[in-house]
Amino acid sequence: MFERLPDSVAGKHAGSPTSAAVAADALYDFSVRVLRAVADHVPCVKPQSACFERYLWPGVEAYHKVVRAAKEMGLLVIGDAKRGDIGLSSRHYAHGCLASTGFEDTGDLPGPDALTVNAYLGMDGIEPFAEVAAEQEKGLFALVRTSNPGGDALQSLTLGDGISVAEAVAKLIAQAGSAAGYIGREGYSLLGAVVGATKPRDAQRLRELMPQQVFLVPGFGAQGGSAEDVRACFNADGQGAIVTASRSIIYAFDRDDPDWESSVSRAAVEMKEQVNAAVA
């Protein structure tokens, strides 16, 4: 990621990432400038933890501070960390990756509003995350149908009763998400679902199986999902889905353009208009 930063950001931070703190500072600087460029145009952002974890603990510090900066701009934040474990380990991840937390030496950290999680280990892996999310009035998005081509080899397999593996996961998520205390005033569960923009045929069936789940819909833009493709992810009233784009917005610039943020803003506005037109 460091290699793709605008010259005006990378140049301020000593050139090459031989220092994790320098790399992390550059990522923080870039991320905050992207947030400022899009904050007036979008309700929600989804920072990718992996980009930061590559730079070890200085990167993790930068990640938490990017989340805080986004919250301070009034944005909803979905932490894209795709954590998944069981029992106490899930609970530790929930506290470290989702909860509002902080220590005297880290400062108060609001944490993201929601976290992506992996449900392959089953609902006793998801439940500790959901408990912490409920305590904190936050949310989760479990991977159900991912946007990448390779997801088909497992998620599209057909079970004996004719449903797909992704649909079986959807049923588990719908069931676990309907527990007392997990449904909010708009009728949606704190436990949502990731359903890729590149799988429009699957999305319709998954929408039926998960009427109370907010869908997080990645794959728009760089991965090939069109605004038309995402329509099936919304409920009939045009609510219930958050369409995300990453590379097509955060890298929508020439590296040597000193006004690169304007290109990022424009890309966000264009995407919003495309999605709104498709849902209208």
Place this chain on the structure above:
Amino acid sequence: MFERLPDSVAGKHAGSPTSAAVAADALYDFSVRVLRAVADHVPCVKPQSACFERYLWPGVEAYHKVVRAAKEMGLLVIGDAKRGDIGLSSRHYAHGCLASTGFEDTGDLPGPDALTVNAYLGMDGIEPFAEVAAEQEKGLFALVRTSNPGGDALQSLTLGDGISVAEAVAKLIAQAGSAAGYIGREGYSLLGAVVGATKPRDAQRLRELMPQQVFLVPGFGAQGGSAEDVRACFNADGQGAIVTASRSIIYAFDRDDPDWESSVSRAAVEMKEQVNAAVA
């Protein structure tokens, strides 16, 4: 986890974790003392990233340094971080969580010898991890059949052709793991599989489907798996599996026992003898 430390460790570190650095120091101290207690008796350790991530970036720093300490004691280290994503994000995780890495301000870090990964996103999510593992002469363990009760609800479902979801994942792992350059001189792939000690009936079939995978076998001890149960995870020659126990060893003490490390050593030796007896 802080709450379960021996008094003689916790007491050195200012009582309660209001400082992330204090909590992380205590975890590091405890972990290194556990490593010293078991290093003469076991070949391999599996630190759980979640326990450390709970304490934010100071915890992540402690985790990396625990991995380094274990390597310096001559132990093989499996980083239990269960990461999973796609494409460039998987590659970032592989560099941050698996590779030998380091920056001028973090010091050289050997990284663990292997990493646990989640295959729900498919093989284009695993491949970037495998590429980095191959470059680094390291390994991976993909979650196939986990040891927790809730894993059944997804992993035990039967597909149209009569195999289970876990067996379908096993086939994908066996196939992806057989790629050129991924098989070592003993005939095992760098891409291994997690198969819980609590699922002995499944293990036999999974062993047949994945003859070239080293099995990482959790669930022994506190989760109820017996030495007898793990026999099916080994190949006929008694090789090919790593049985792990966590809580039953690292918490095998009374908190007020000043010689708590002796209890940890004894628990490790007992477990080794039980596993060796079952495999012999």
